[in-house]
Amino acid sequence: MTDMRLIAASSPALMQSPDHELCPGCGHPVAWRQVLEVIEELGVADRTIIVVGHGCYTQMMRLSDLDSLQCLHGRGPAVATGVKRMLPDAVVITLSGDGDMVSEGLAEVLHAAGRAERITSLLFNNGVFGDTGGHMTAATVVGQRTKTSLSGRDPEVHGYPIDVPKLLTGMDGAAYVARGAVNTAGMAARTKKMVRRALELQLAGAGFTFVEVLTMCPTGWFVATPAGPDYLEGSMMATYGIGELKRPEP
Amino acid sequence: MSGVRGTVVMASERCKGCDLCIPACPPTVLSMSSETNGLGYHFPILADGCTGCGACADVCPDFVFEVWRYT
Amino acid sequence: MQGSEAIADAAIAAGCRFFAGYPMLPFTELLEHMSRKLPAAGGVCINADTEIEAVNMALGAAATGARAATGSCGQGIALMQEAIAEAALNELPLVVFNMARGQQDYFQATRGGGWGDYRTITYAPKDVPEAIDHTQRLFHLADVHRAPVLMYGDYVIAHTHVGVEPVTTDLGPVPAKDWALDGSMGGTGRAREIWTWARGKPNTPGVGPDQHWKDVAAKFAAIEESEARWEQRLVEDAEVVVVSFGTTATVVDYVVDELRADGRRVGSFRPVTLWPFPGSALEAATRACRRILVYELNAGQMLDDVRIHAADRRAIRFIGGVSQDSSGMRQGDLLDAAELRTRVLHALEEAA
Numbered sequence: 001m002t003d004m005r006l007i008a009a010s011s012p013a014l015m016q017s018p019d020h021e022l023c024p025g026c027g028h029p030v031a032w033r034q035v036l037e038v039i040e041e042l043g044v045a046d047r048t049i050i051v052v053g054h055g056c057y058t059q060m061m062r063l064s065d066l067d068s069l070q071c072l073h074g075r076g077p078a079v080a081t082g083v084k085r086m087l088p089d090a091v092v093i094t095l096s097g098d099g100d101m102v103s104e105g106l107a108e109v110l111h112a113a114g115r116a117e118r119i120t121s122l123l124f125n126n127g128v129f130g131d132t133g134g135h136m137t138a139a140t141v142v143g144q145r146t147k148t149s150l151s152g153r154d155p156e157v158h159g160y161p162i163d164v165p166k167l168l169t170g171m172d173g174a175a176y177v178a179r180g181a182v183n184t185a186g187m188a189a190r191t192k193k194m195v196r197r198a199l200e201l202q203l204a205g206a207g208f209t210f211v212e213v214l215t216m217c218p219t220g221w222f223v224a225t226p227a228g229p230d231y232l233e234g235s236m237m238a239t240y241g242i243g244e245l246k247r248p249e250p
Numbered sequence: 251m252s253g254v255r256g257t258v259v260m261a262s263e264r265c266k267g268c269d270l271c272i273p274a275c276p277p278t279v280l281s282m283s284s285e286t287n288g289l290g291y292h293f294p295i296l297a298d299g300c301t302g303c304g305a306c307a308d309v310c311p312d313f314v315f316e317v318w319r320y321t
Numbered sequence: 322m323q324g325s326e327a328i329a330d331a332a333i334a335a336g337c338r339f340f341a342g343y344p345m346l347p348f349t350e351l352l353e354h355m356s357r358k359l360p361a362a363g364g365v366c367i368n369a370d371t372e373i374e375a376v377n378m379a380l381g382a383a384a385t386g387a388r389a390a391t392g393s394c395g396q397g398i399a400l401m402q403e404a405i406a407e408a409a410l411n412e413l414p415l416v417v418f419n420m421a422r423g424q425q426d427y428f429q430a431t432r433g434g435g436w437g438d439y440r441t442i443t444y445a446p447k448d449v450p451e452a453i454d455h456t457q458r459l460f461h462l463a464d465v466h467r468a469p470v471l472m473y474g475d476y477v478i479a480h481t482h483v484g485v486e487p488v489t490t491d492l493g494p495v496p497a498k499d500w501a502l503d504g505s506m507g508g509t510g511r512a513r514e515i516w517t518w519a520r521g522k523p524n525t526p527g528v529g530p531d532q533h534w535k536d537v538a539a540k541f542a543a544i545e546e547s548e549a550r551w552e553q554r555l556v557e558d559a560e561v562v563v564v565s566f567g568t569t570a571t572v573v574d575y576v577v578d579e580l581r582a583d584g585r586r587v588g589s590f591r592p593v594t595l596w597p598f599p600g601s602a603l604e605a606a607t608r609a610c611r612r613i614l615v616y617e618l619n620a621g622q623m624l625d626d627v628r629i630h631a632a633d634r635r636a637i638r639f640i641g642g643v644s645q646d647s648s649g650m651r652q653g654d655l656l657d658a659a660e661l662r663t664r665v666l667h668a669l670e671e672a673a
Contacts, residue, residue: 003321008304010261011313014508017523018313024266024291029311045508051381062522065509067502069384070516071377072407078374082381082389083502085365086339090504108377111370185274185305218268226269 012036014045014066020059025225027215027232028124030182032060032095034192035122039066039091042199048091051080053100056130060095074105077112080119091202092119098139099129102162106138109164109210116173116207120198123164123210126217127236134220138162141239145222161239165212169245175207177246181214181237183229194244206248214240256302259316260294267291271306271315280306324449324478327485328418329354331456332390334489337416338364339382339389341375345397346650347476348420352392372397376404376417383413384515386501388460392418392472395426399434405469406435410517410537412500414463414470416456421475422649423656425567427622430473431596437517438538442466442548443595445473445567449483451593457490464495466544473595476650477568544597551599552591555581556606559588561669563640564603564627565616566592569656573616576661587665595623600630608632611672614665617641618655638671640664 011018014036022028039045045066052061054073061068071079076094084092101109101123109121128146129135136148141161143152153161168174176198180191191213198209214236216228223231265287271280271294279299282292294306294314302319322330329351332340340359342352352368359366365382369375375391382389393401398419408415419430430443442462446452455472463470506512510524521527528536555577556562565573570591580587590606592599607613613636615624621639628634640661644653654660 004257004318005321006316007256007302007319008307008315008317010259010307010316015313016510016512018261018264019523020312022311024311025268025270026311029313030309033308033313040508046506047504048507049385049502049504061514061516062520065512065522065524066507067504067512068514068516068522069381069502070411070514070518071380072403075373075377075404078369078377079381079384081367081374082339082341082378082383083385084381085367085378086382086385086387086389087503107371108374111374114370115367182309185308188308225267226272228268229270229273 013040015063016065017063020063022056022059023219025216025218025228026056027126027182027217027228028057028060030188031124031191031213031215032057034188035195036064038192038196038199044091047089048093049083051076051083051092051094053096053105054131055097055100057095057097057124074100075108076105077108077117077119077121081112081115081117084117084119091199094119094121096121096123097130098123098125098127099137102139102164103137106162110167113168113171113174113208113210118202118205118207120202120209123212124215125212125236126215126220128217128220130217130220141235144235146220163240165210165245168210173208174210174246175248176201176209178244179212179214179240179242181232181242183216183232201248256300256317256319258296258300258306258318261314262293263287264312265291265293265314266312267293268311270309270311274305274309276303276305277301322482322485323350324452324481324483325350325420326354327449327453327487328456329358330487331453332460333358333362333364334487335457335460336388337390337460338387339379340364341367341369341378341391343369343372343375343393343397345394347422347479348392348394348397348418350479351418351420372400373404376401379415380404380408380413383408383415384502386498390416390418392420395419395421395429398429402434405441406433406437406439407517408469409439409441410437410534411515412467412537413515414467416459416463417469417471419471419473420479421473423476423618423645423651423653424643425569425618425622427566427595427617427619430471431598438534440541440545440596442468442470442544443473444593445595446478447568447570447591449478449481450485452478453485453487454490458492461492461495462548466540473567475568548594549597549599549602550593551602552593553602553606554589556588556590556610558586559610560586560672561612561614561665562588562590562607562610563614563616563665564590564623566595566623569616569618572656572658572661576658576665579662580665585669598626598630600626603627603630604632607636611636612668613637614640614668616661618644618653638668640668
């Protein structure tokens with residue numbers, strides 16, 4: 001009789017229920033799983049507050065067993081500033097999509113980093129406003145087809161995508177800046193390490209920490225679900241690159 | 251059965267047929283069923299050779315996989 | 322001390338521990354005083370980078386259960402409308418100080434520009450002592466009703482130096498803030514959630530947006546029944562009643578007293594709360610007079626509420642108007658006792 005050891009529960013302990021209504025092949029739950037596992041492993045669930053913007057990922061807030069506040073579109077880092085200044089020992093995390101943060105909330109994230117707010121902002125970037133049906137955001141990459149760039153984003157007409165990690169890297173108040181992805185298990189594991197590093201630095205009181213995670217949106221990308229990961233790699237990863245852009249000096 | 255080091259328990263009724271687990275599995279022991287679940291989607295079925303690596307759980311958007319290793 | 326400093330002290334005495342604002346006169350001094358004094362009282366004051374950020378920071382602080390406030394002048398309050406409505410719908414206590422410029426923007430305070438079925442309790446003090454009292458009441462009301470509340474102040478209150486002894490009033494207990502977030506319910510299976518849509522979580526489902534927004538609307542309807550405040554003088558035998566609000570009312574008081582000394586039967590009515598508007602009280606106070614004169618420094622805003630509630634609309638005359646000096650920071654031509662006296666006398670003659 002062989003013994004067995006549980007490697008992975010089907011859903012994280014910090015999910016009250018795994019039943020969401022997101023599209024087949026959506027990358028958001030894949031990314032959020034890694035985040036919840038880190039919070040659990042660090043043992044900080046009972047001092048974590050998540051501040052969540054408006055998008056498909058808002059469902060992750062509802063399903064998570066964490067004290068949660070939904071904020072106005074784009075305003076997460078400002079709201080989180082008020083939370084963290086009142087509760088300096090809490091772990092304060094903002095969750096936004098690219099529509100919420102790179103389009104609507106660009107001022108908020110840059111100012112929070114400028115002020116070196118000791119919060120962690122997570123950007124789930126799939127290059128579209130998914131919740132509204134797949135429209136162009138400030139992070140949509142050149143050539144990407146969306147309902148408002150049907151022939152593909154054209155620099156002549158639509159300009160260029162905004163790379164938030166690149167902007168943050170030059171800011172003194174930003175202590176840790178990284179970009180991961182969840183198109184493969186290996187990438188998800190790498191992303192998990194980035195999230196862990198960001199939260200550890202928040203716990204150590206080290207300025208603003210930020211992790212962008214490229215996620216799949218096959219619906220918004222007009223691709224079949226199995227093609228999502230390769231499309232992500234060929235479009236968004238090729239444009240933005242993956243890795244840690246800024247970390248504290250050892 | 252030599253070489254078998256793990257298995258998965260699958261909540262097939264939750265699967266939305268995205269197929270992401272299929273190429274994610276290193277020993278390629280997952281394939282999509284011919285039947286459909288209550289939601290109308292095909293779902294993964296497990297062949298011999300699972301190593302309990304957990305890659306399927308890491309890529310699944312619908313929290314289908316519970317991963318075990320034999321000790 | 323300067324009115325702004327008195328308000329800052331009153332806010333801190335009332336337990337305010339978070340303040341954020343963006344400099345804009347005549348609100349700027351309040352931000353300066355809070356910046357200087359709040360840290361020593363154990364609080365946090367942030368000079369935010371935009372008005373939108375300031376009010377959203379205050380929302381975040383309020384979500385933790387702290388007494389939080391923000392402010393601006395009307396032009397900056399305009400940017401905060403979305404967040405004020407958000408606080409009304411997700412039931413966060415928030416105090417907003419409008420230290421307004423010369424133009425009296427009644428519509429912005431009482432009609433709001435945010436989304437949803439919400440109202441904003443608004444206090445319009447006539448002088449610094451009232452502003453001190455109102456500051457304490459506003460923090461209390463925000464907590465009691467779990468709603469955003471507004472002080473309609475202005476440049477007169479902000480910049481006037483008066484000798485005041487700030488008095489702290491005991492306004493009674495406020496409900497426990499068991500809804501406030503501190504992270505502690507994470508991992509218990511019963512984590513808390515603050516969300517305008519009130520959907521709750523799987524283990525603790527909420528009522529959902531339809532029922533929640535009905536409940537919020539009902540809450541404001543109940544507040545409307547109980548929280549109106551007003552002041553009326555010499556209305557019992559008045560032929561003419563002048564209706565005004567805020568510091569403008571002090572000019573009205575002066576002219577009413579002047580005219581009474583001349584034997585004229587003039588009275589005044591002043592909503593202290595712009596919302597809830599004291600409609601029944603206005604109706605009763607003006608039932609017997611021949612002219613209801615609305616005197617406000619705009620093209621006619623409170624005028625709408627007077628028209629809604631006065632028993633005889635035909636008795637209403639608008640004697641205010643746009644009154645802006647070139648800086649926006651001082652009184653315009655219409656805030657003048659002699660001009661007001663002329664207009665009231667004209668109304669008396671016309672009514673005869």
